[in-house]
Amino acid sequence: MSSIHLRPATETDIREFRTWRYPSPYDVYDLGEGRLRDGVAYFLQAEVACHVLVDDSGAVVGYCTFGPDGRVPGGDYARAALDIGLGVRPDLIGRGRGASWIDAVCRFADRRSIARL
Secondary structure, eight states: OOOOEEEEOOHHHHHHHTTOOOOTTGGGGOOOTTTOTTHHHHHHSGGGOOEEEEOTTSOEEEEEEESGGGOOTTOOOOSOOOOEEEEEOGGGTTSSOHHHHHHHHHHHHHHHTGGGO
């Protein structure tokens, strides 16, 4: 299993992950043109703090956001916490990598003090 590295998302990265299409019932995570009006500009906003997960070969295997973008409608946000949104490339879903990728994202956020954005 390769290691995962995070880096800030570029316009090219965002255009790539916006094309990802998920099978039902996960298609609610599709970010096609109908979901976000100007998705590229949205994900480039500093307050969205979008990063991509990259494997050892340099391939983008996922993306994450930090802060309010990661909130789930109806969630309990009474206590202070860092909200994290995470998307995984559709062909990699269900391969047992989620826990290690979430760990990498959390470690990255801790090292970079992302919670203070």
